[in-house]
Amino acid sequence: MDIQALLKALPHRYPFMMIDRIIEIDGDNSAIGIKNVTINEPQFQGHFPNAPVMPGVLMIEGMAQTAGAICVHASADGAAPKLVYFMTIDKVKFRKPVGPGDVVEYHVRKLKKRANMWWFEATAIVSGIKVAEAELSAMLVNA
Helix, strand or coil, X not given: CCHHHHHHHCXXXXXXXXXXXXXXXXXXXXXXXXXXXXXXXXXXXXCCCCCCCCCHHHHHHHHHHHHHHHHHHHCCCCCCCEEEEEEEEEEEEECCCXXXXXXXXXXXXXXXXXCCEEXXXXXXXXXXXXEXXXXXXXXXXXX
16 A cells, blocks of 8 residues: 555645555455655654654554554555544554664564454564564544
8 A cells, every 4th residue: 555545545645644555455354554754844843853753652553553554554445434433542662763764664464353343463673673663553433
C-alpha cells in the first residue's frame, strides 16, 4: 500500500499520519509499515530542539496505524468504509531513541481476532535493531 492507498484506508492526515507506506501485507495476519523520520516534522520543534527524538507515543501510533491498515485491508469487501479505533496497549518497551534520518519499520502481527476486535503484537525496528515493542488491540466499526 502506497501513501494514496493508506489515505483511502485510514482517516489520519498530516501531521498525524505516522506511516508512509506498507511494504508487505499478508492478508489479515501481518504487515510491515514504513515511516521515514524527517527533521521537518512538527514534533521536533519541541522534542527536543537540540537533540531531536521521535516521541515514543508517535511510534506507538505508527504501530496502531499499521495494524489498522491490516484490519481495513482484510475487510475490504466493497462495503462502506470502516473505521478502526485503537483500544488498548500493553507491554510497551522503548529500547533506543529514534530521530531524523531514521527509517522505522513497524512489524505488526495478528495475535487473534474475535468479531470486530483484533489483537496484535508490534515491533519497531531501525536498521535491523529493535527500538520499541508493544501489544495492542483495535476495534473495527462501520463508518
